[in-house]
Amino acid sequence: MNEQVLLVLDRAGGRWGLANEAVRSLSRRDSGYLIATGQGTIAADHVLEVAARLPVRPAGAVVGHYWPEPCLGMAVHEGVPVVVVSPSALPSALRGRRRESSHATRE
Amino acid sequence: MAARPGTSVGALRALIVEAGEYLCAVPVHQVVRVLRALPVHPLPGAAPELLGLAEFTGEPIPVLDLCRLVKAPPGPRPPTPVTVVAWAGPPEARELVGLAADSALEIVEIAPAEVVAAGTQTLCGEASVGGRPVRVLNLEALGAP
Numbered sequence: 001m002n003e004q005v006l007l008v009l010d011r012a013g014g015r016w017g018l019a020n021e022a023v024r025s026l027s028r029r030d031s032g033y034l035i036a037t038g039q040g041t042i043a044a045d046h047v048l049e050v051a052a053r054l055p056v057r058p059a060g061a062v063v064g065h066y067w068p069e070p071c072l073g074m075a076v077h078e079g080v081p082v083v084v085v086s087p088s089a090l091p092s093a094l095r096g097r098r099r100e101s102s103h104a105t106r107e
Numbered sequence: 108m109a110a111r112p113g114t115s116v117g118a119l120r121a122l123i124v125e126a127g128e129y130l131c132a133v134p135v136h137q138v139v140r141v142l143r144a145l146p147v148h149p150l151p152g153a154a155p156e157l158l159g160l161a162e163f164t165g166e167p168i169p170v171l172d173l174c175r176l177v178k179a180p181p182g183p184r185p186p187t188p189v190t191v192v193a194w195a196g197p198p199e200a201r202e203l204v205g206l207a208a209d210s211a212l213e214i215v216e217i218a219p220a221e222v223v224a225a226g227t228q229t230l231c232g233e234a235s236v237g238g239r240p241v242r243v244l245n246l247e248a249l250g251a252p
Contacts, residue, residue, distance in 0.1 A: 014148065063169045067154070076166065081160035081167035083160070091152060
């Protein structure tokens with residue numbers, strides 16, 4: 001189990017964590033947010049915390065069996081499980097448009 | 108499993124839980140705790156068997172729908188559903204999971220000879236407890252490819 005600084009966000013009913021160092025910009029967009037990374041953009045309904053330091057543990061075989069999507073592990077943020085993802089291999093629920101230009105509010 | 112005084116040698120001690128129209132037996136040595144249903148947070152895109160993730164003692168655990176896991180016909184809405192937190196997977200790579208069930212009933216002993224083998228991965232077989240058929244779970248096979 002390792003500790004990571006994560007951007008914690010809600011999307012499609014799930015809670016997700018993204019390595020904060022991978023985030024290039026964060027912009028408000030319609031009813032949500034668009035997070036730009038070096039690999040593309042991630043759509044979010046809500047951004048809950050910009051830098052939560054959370055212990056991340058591997059997702060086990062059971063999660064892998066019933067949820068065959070890429071992830072780096074799992075954590076808990078304020079009592080709610082978080083799926084930690086890599087910007088280079090996003091689960092389908094988080095995929096935004098690739099390389100979309102947006103009005104950045106954070107660099 | 109070592110036999111305790113008054114128990115049959117080799118008997119399986121199991122927690123009987125209700126899942127829809129079925130009764131299921133969860134080996135007691137794999138049960139960690141039985142709780143009122145834990146709040147479950149969905150995992151978008153998951154198979155129907157995986158209800159989502161829950162927090163248990165500060166750790167994230169997957170919660171499986173026991174009814175779907177054993178393909179039980181759904182029963183009436185349970186008044187006090189439970190989550191059975193149990194060890195799953197092979198002993199060398201075991202992990203905690205939650206099993207969402209309608210209720211937890213009792214602990215029984217099941218003699219190995221009473222278990223009729225079943226052909227599915229997550230079931231060891233079926234036995235009769237108190238005249239009712241019970242599906243005996245094989246949690247070690249959960250998550251196996």
